[in-house]
Amino acid sequence: MTPLLLKSFTATSCIGRGAAATLKSLHEQRSGLSICNFETVDIDTHIGEVAGVDDAMLPANLRKFECRNNRLAELALQQDEFFDSVQRSAERWGRRRVGVFLGTSTAGILQTELAYRERDPISGALPASFEYGPTLNTFSVADYIRQRCGLQGPAVAVSCACASSAKVFASARRMIEAGLVDAALVGGVDSLCLTTLYGFHSLQLSSAAPCRPFDVARDGISIGEAAAFALLERVPERQDDDTVLLLGIGESSDAYHISAPHPEGLGARRAMQAALAGAGLDAADIDYINLHGTGTPSNDRTESQAVTSLFGPTTPCSSTKGATGHTLGAAGALEAVISALAIQHGLMPGGVHTNAIDPTLTAHYIRENRRAPVRRVMSNSFGFGGTNCSLIFGRAACA
16 A cells, blocks of 8 residues: 555543653553543443543534533544644645544443433433434544534544444545545544443453453453544655654454454454555564453454464564553554554553463563664554454654
8 A cells, every 4th residue: 555644643541631641651651540430330340531521612613512422532632733733734635635534433322321311201202402413423523523623525434343443544545545535534532431331341341450451360351432533644755754654554354253353363363464465564574563452361362363373472562451441442543643652752562550471372462661663563453243453554764
């Protein structure tokens, strides 16, 4: 594939608002996970909640979009001058030539959960104030960001579980290569709600302790929330050596099971192979892998098998979900931003909360930060139903 430029990017999660705060937490190996005290949830688990989401205000003309997911999106949009960067891109290319491609899984489900508490006791009707389209609808966040930024290009919401906001990079690339847009706002937003917290608990996939990917005692995930965005454009003739490029994208669907990965990690392996092939790279060209690494026994085992089968036991890898929690539909975009920061600052982030690496997992998992030149990073995102996506980012000087 033809590389694309990450013109700008930002991320907001429980470890910080914006790139600088996120990087600081990564350097300090600080986790943002805390005991669940969200809304009325009564579950023994840890979550990654973003502080201040309820205080975020939407513009008066867009109040119909009022819900936690869109407030989180607005909060992130204001970090790292990202909104201003989008405006400059729109002025350069034209507002019809900038597309919006966002991933989410929960959208505004919390708004519906709140509305259900106010339904008519006799008819069961939801309150008249509840609006499905601008809140619960999966397209809501893409529509909100499109209108908020004054963009008029195509807008797409991708919802395929935990690979959602990795796959939007592929959707945007296809649109750019087809000549339908010149720039794309990509990313993902997923916010906490009762459905996911109780849902993962009912599947016995959530951990009472902060999640500990690749640990011998790992026993489940910690749900988090996040919003992360990037602005993709064609690569100009001249750019700084430390500019970050999107080099490769690999997608696969193994459809092995509705919630479990293929036991040999075949779908994950195919996605990673496709990303390497698209970038014209060999496995040895990747310096660090940001794993999907959820902290469940089956996910970590199968991902380790897939990684080792391609990269052997030497390529450093880790999961940042011990710090951020699993942010579901926003995970791919959040970890894309973390990958870009790793490249810019020569940081391979160690796996937070992982105390004793499972000796049966053969991938080269790192627990402590490593400071070294990072030329290229692979970021993995694997979702329910066997939906897999791997992204490769790299320094412009090494492209």
